[in-house]
Amino acid sequence: MASLRALLGVVLCSLMVSASEIPPQADFDLQGTAGKWYLTGVCSNSKWFVCRKASIKSGTAVVEPTEDGSLKVAFSFPTDACWKIEILASKTDVPGKFTYSIPFAGFATEMRVVDEKPDEYSLNHYINTGRNGTFVENNLYGRSLDLSDEVKEKFNQLCLQSGILPENIVYLPKTEECPLECFA
Numbered sequence: 001m002a003s004l005r006a007l008l009g010v011v012l013c014s015l016m017v018s019a020s021e022i023p024p025q026a027d028f029d030l031q032g033t034a035g036k037w038y039l040t041g042v043c044s045n046s047k048w049f050v051c052r053k054a055s056i057k058s059g060t061a062v063v064e065p066t067e068d069g070s071l072k073v074a075f076s077f078p079t080d081a082c083w084k085i086e087i088l089a090s091k092t093d094v095p096g097k098f099t100y101s102i103p104f105a106g107f108a109t110e111m112r113v114v115d116e117k118p119d120e121y122s123l124n125h126y127i128n129t130g131r132n133g134t135f136v137e138n139n140l141y142g143r144s145l146d147l148s149d150e151v152k153e154k155f156n157q158l159c160l161q162s163g164i165l166p167e168n169i170v171y172l173p174k175t176e177e178c179p180l181e182c183f184a
Helices: 002-020 047-055 149-161
Strands: 035-044 059-065 071-078 082-091 097-102 107-117 121-130 133-142 169-171
Touching (some): 035 149, 133 149, 149 169
Antiparallel strands (some): 035 169, 071 082, 097 107, 121 133
C-alpha cells in the first residue's frame, strides 16, 4: 500500500511539473492578438470551476496591446445581468507570457499564449496562485463561436497535458453578448 501511495505521489508531481512547463508559442505575435475574442472552452482543476462548470456560459474578451508590450483585456460574461472585468496583463521577458493579479479574487496569474492563429483561435494556459493554493486553467478563444474539431482537439490535448481530468473540459454554450450599456 505504501508503494502505491508513493507511485501515486510521483505521478501527481509529474503532472504538476508538466503543467508548469507548458511554454508560450515561440513566434507569438502581440499585434495579432488584438481585437475581439469569444471564450468557447474552459478546463480547470480549481474547486470553484468544478462546482460551477455546468452554469458557465460563453463570453467575450477585447484585447488591446499597450505600447510597452503588455495587454489590456476587457472580459464580459452574461450572468443574470452582465459581469465585466478589466485587467492589465504585464509583459514578461518571455514573448507570449504575461502576469496579472485580481485583488478581489485573491490570486496572481501567469498567462501563456500557447498556440494562436490570430485570425481563428487562441489557446491560453493560466497558472493561478492564491491563498488557497495553486490551480491551472486553460481557455479556448475564437474569433467566432464556431471552431473546428481540429482546434477543439488541440484544446483537449492542452487540458490533458495540464493534468486536468477529461470531465473538467467544458465547451461553453453560445449566449448573447452583454449589451453595450452594461459597460457605460
